[in-house]
Amino acid sequence: FCPPPGVVPGVQPLGHGRRAPDFLVVGTVKGGTSALGCAAEAHPSIGMLRIEAPIYESHFFNGNASFYSNWDRGQAWYERSLDGLKAHDMTAASLVGEKSPDYLCDPEAPMRIFSLYPRVTIIALLREPVARAYSHWNMIKQQHVSGRYILHLQRYEKLFPRSALNVFIYEDGPPAALGQSPPAPHAQAVTRCRLQRDYAPYNERLYTWLGLQPRCAHSGRRVSDTIATSPT
Numbered sequence: 672f673c674p675p676p677g678v679v680p681g682v683q684p685l686g687h688g689r690r691a692p693d694f695l696v697v698g699t700v701k702g703g704t705s706a707l708g709c710a711a712e713a714h715p716s717i718g719m720l721r722i723e724a725p726i727y728e729s730h731f732f733n734g735n736a737s738f739y740s741n742w743d744r745g746q747a748w749y750e751r752s753l754d755g756l757k758a759h760d761m762t763a764a765s766l767v768g769e770k771s772p773d774y775l776c777d778p779e780a781p782m783r784i785f786s787l788y789p790r791v792t793i794i795a796l797l798r799e800p801v802a803r804a805y806s807h808w809n810m811i812k813q814q815h816v817s818g819r820y821i822l823h824l825q826r827y828e829k830l831f832p833r834s835a836l837n838v839f840i841y842e843d844g845p846p847a848a849l850g851q852s853p854p855a856p857h858a859q860a861v862t863r864c865r866l867q868r869d870y871a872p873y874n875e876r877l878y879t880w881l882g883l884q885p886r887c888a889h890s891g892r893r894v895s896d897t898i899a900t901s902p903t
């Protein structure tokens with residue numbers, strides 16, 4: 672276990688512009704945590720941490736292997752953020768909390784929480800797993816690119832201008848559009864025709880982005896031939 676910068680584990684600094692959390696909503700992802708956060712915040716004596724409005728989640732306790740963690744910003748940063756909720760006319764008796772729904776599945780989060788705030792209240796909302804997974808899948812689908820892909824793509828974004836980076840989504844059709852994968856060789860001719868027609872807009876997007884003529888029909892070659900032999 673590695674404490675955040677400037678911290679003495681187990682000690683709860685209070686006052687001096689710093690505030691410890693009274694409760695943490697730890698999950699689960701897609702378990703209705705946003706609704707719970709709003710409901711809590713509706714009470715005049717409860718302040719919910721929002722790191723970047725309208726997002727509640729601080730991800731302070733997430734582990735280093737997590738997709739996103741603010742642990743390295745240090746305990747003082749976290750407690751000053753919580754203390755900042757005083758701006759909402761809160762009294763000393765008010766409660767402050769935060770919700771970061773992936774604390775629940777993060778193996779490092781419980782120890783990080785306990786080491787700093789052993790008396791904090793933990794709130795977990797659970798949801799029927801299939802419905803939860805489906806909701807999560809829907810969210811990822813809307814975001815289009817998620818999970819580790821973001822980390823991988825960020826390495827390219829650091830080096831290349833955004834205009835030089837185009838991301839295609841498999842489920843949107845490019846693999847089939849390129850003619851290298853589905854439809855399988857044994858697919859019915861009518862199926863191949865239909866898929867090529869359906870995927871044509873994706874091909875055109877690719878050609879246009881590469882600065883080429885949107886259509887290659889004039890070459891008399893099949894799309895797959897064109898892709899396989901170019902650019903040279």
Ligand SMILES: Nc1ncnc2c1ncn2[C@@H]1O[C@H](COP(=O)(O)OS(=O)(=O)O)[C@@H](OP(=O)(O)O)[C@H]1O
Nearest residue numbers: 699700701702703704705706772802806807809810
């Ligand atoms: N009262 C209320 N208001 C709004 N939304 C509600 C509420 N109760 C549950 N839900 C459903 O909870 C799902 C979102 O969960 P989370 O807020 O935890 O999502 S997140 O992890 O913060 O992204 C999301 O589920 P799905 O609709 O199945 O995707 C919400 O619809």
